[in-house]
Amino acid sequence: MAGSAHAAVDTANREHARRASAGSGHAVWPTAVVAAVFSLAQLVLVRPGLGLGWDETVYVSQVSGHAPASFFSAPRARGVSLLVAPVAAWSSSTALLRIYLALLSGLALFLALRAWRGLFPVRVLACGGALFASLWVTLFYGPQAMPNYWVAVAALAAVACFLRAPTDRGALWGLAGSAAVMAWMRPVDAVWATVPLLALGLARRHRRALLVLLAGLAAGAAEWVIEAYTSYGGLTRRLSDGSAIQGGLGWHFAVVDQLRGLGGRTLCRPCTGALPHPLVTLWWFALPVLAVLALVVARRGRRRAATVLPLACAATAAFPYLFLIGYAAPRFLLPAYALLAIPVADALAHLTARSCPPAQRSASRLPSRPARRLPARPGRCSAAHPSAHPSHGSTPPSAPAPADRPTVDPVPDSPPADVPTRDPAPDPAPRPAPHRSLCPTPPPGQLPPPHPARRPLALVLVCACLAVHLAVQLVVLLHVVGAATAAHDAWGRTAAEMRSRGVRPPCLVTGHEAIPVAFAAGCASAATSGPNANTTEDGITRTARRTPVATLVPAGSAPPRYAREWPSVPVGAVRLYYVVPGAAS
Numbered sequence: 001m002a003g004s005a006h007a008a009v010d011t012a013n014r015e016h017a018r019r020a021s022a023g024s025g026h027a028v029w030p031t032a033v034v035a036a037v038f039s040l041a042q043l044v045l046v047r048p049g050l051g052l053g054w055d056e057t058v059y060v061s062q063v064s065g066h067a068p069a070s071f072f073s074a075p076r077a078r079g080v081s082l083l084v085a086p087v088a089a090w091s092s093s094t095a096l097l098r099i100y101l102a103l104l105s106g107l108a109l110f111l112a113l114r115a116w117r118g119l120f121p122v123r124v125l126a127c128g129g130a131l132f133a134s135l136w137v138t139l140f141y142g143p144q145a146m147p148n149y150w151v152a153v154a155a156l157a158a159v160a161c162f163l164r165a166p167t168d169r170g171a172l173w174g175l176a177g178s179a180a181v182m183a184w185m186r187p188v189d190a191v192w193a194t195v196p197l198l199a200l201g202l203a204r205r206h207r208r209a210l211l212v213l214l215a216g217l218a219a220g221a222a223e224w225v226i227e228a229y230t231s232y233g234g235l236t237r238r239l240s241d242g243s244a245i246q247g248g249l250g251w252h253f254a255v256v257d258q259l260r261g262l263g264g265r266t267l268c269r270p271c272t273g274a275l276p277h278p279l280v281t282l283w284w285f286a287l288p289v290l291a292v293l294a295l296v297v298a299r300r301g302r303r304r305a306a307t308v309l310p311l312a313c314a315a316t317a318a319f320p321y322l323f324l325i326g327y328a329a330p331r332f333l334l335p336a337y338a339l340l341a342i343p344v345a346d347a348l349a350h351l352t353a354r355s356c357p358p359a360q361r362s363a364s365r366l367p368s369r370p371a372r373r374l375p376a377r378p379g380r381c382s383a384a385h386p387s388a389h390p391s392h393g394s395t396p397p398s399a400p401a402p403a404d405r406p407t408v409d410p411v412p413d414s415p416p417a418d419v420p421t422r423d424p425a426p427d428p429a430p431r432p433a434p435h436r437s438l439c440p441t442p443p444p445g446q447l448p449p450p451h452p453a454r455r456p457l458a459l460v461l462v463c464a465c466l467a468v469h470l471a472v473q474l475v476v477l478l479h480v481v482g483a484a485t486a487a488h489d490a491w492g493r494t495a496a497e498m499r500s501r502g503v504r505p506p507c508l509v510t511g512h513e514a515i516p517v518a519f520a521a522g523c524a525s526a527a528t529s530g531p532n533a534n535t536t537e538d539g540i541t542r543t544a545r546r547t548p549v550a551t552l553v554p555a556g557s558a559p560p561r562y563a564r565e566w567p568s569v570p571v572g573a574v575r576l577y578y579v580v581p582g583a584a585s
Helices: 005-020 025-046 054-061 079-088 094-114 122-133 136-141 148-164 170-185 187-203 207-231 235-245 255-261 278-301 304-323 330-351 358-363 456-500 514-521 537-544
Strands: 508-511 524-526 549-554 568-571 574-579
Touching: 025 094, 025 122, 025 136, 025 456, 054 079, 054 514, 079 094, 079 148, 079 170, 094 122, 094 148, 122 136, 122 330, 136 148, 136 330, 136 456, 148 170, 148 187, 148 207, 148 304, 148 330, 170 187, 170 207, 187 207, 187 304, 187 330, 207 235, 255 304, 255 330, 278 304, 278 330, 278 456, 304 330, 330 456, 456 514, 456 568, 456 574, 508 514, 508 537, 514 524, 537 549
Parallel strands: 508 524, 508 549
Antiparallel strands: 549 574, 568 574
């Protein structure tokens, strides 16, 4: 016997969901196309020839033979250095490194979206991936040797794997790997991004998923913790130094600073000046509105956990960068943007789709199944009306069938002994005319259509807004790439002037923007103050007696005491002071 009507409906629903989430080509290619276009856009718009930035040189120099390793401050982790090692360890080509990272970032986005298969429709996953990938900050940092993008895609995959873990053993491996990648890149960010997962695992007693998550975080952060004791005076000291370098963690309202950064400022420290044009920041204000709408849609579509959990993780990932540090950089919020993308895409899909009445929504999930009629018995209601027949598993009159489920009579394996088998009597009541609905029920034996009906006007408005948003992101991206190119060209000219003055490897560079200029020249870098302080003025003076040393000072500023007697030459926006032991004065 099949059981109750509700069991039959639930079984068919699960089967339909399993088919929809199967790993067929139709379920994979939309997200694969998004990831491929993302990689291609990086190569076309950001360009492989873009030189390495300030922070990139720190990470790359740890494994590159092109220049001595730069000072590695307390907040940094070795994940990016190990990520670029397959290329940077044997080649100094920046273009090759960019191509490698662009392809790898596209693959990572595809795997993160694939982890959500079955939790949301494929079209929603593709739309969410496109929303995240089209942000200028995502396109700019995807091919860069920076940790924030990798924390973002790993967090996106980790939430999906955590949701799938209770019923999918394979998701446990994905959860462990994603947590390890997050902690490998930025251990503190990994903890913030997984706070809701840890809380839910404790509250629901999901011991297996909780243990796997903790094991992944521990494996990824192990090197950072060990290095804290070997090089920074312990874990507490490293955390304290990291907080000091970031300006001291405490209550700082950095929301306005982040808004200023949306206009194309890769680092807003100190963060002053006017806010960008409203068109540049409008999408940022739309995010919380669409997040609330996503919660409403999730409640109606019975996807609460799959929506609430990424939104909660996005909130905790963004919290320290919005309220605990006194400066801003757009890349800090990449994990939050990635986690918001899929719920926001679900909300946009809801805005463009016609809504169906509850009964029709449920009926559209299943092919209709004809009810088996039983013959009428003397003194009892006809079996053609099961709502009035209390026997044989039918719904009793006191418990009517729910409106959101189709009323399906159970079909027994054989007729009960007290019911004679005979042909059913014809139904004398005339059948009502069929009702033409905007969300029609599919014919018997057919699955419902894969896409809901659309609201043409809403679809046009949403597409128009997305087109404007994409155009704005493209304009900001081109501005950022242009500014970065100009800065890298200036560093290259300074390095060339140093070589022409005899400052060649082995050499030392100090002062303004010493780290990227030193890497471009193949020299070591040093600083006497600031977050990268690793030497003293006396130490630089001793080094200048045996090694070429260059000091960079902003134009119009006085040089440090040890460089006042050195020859100097203006180079762009800086003045180069240099000394070459043994050279004629």
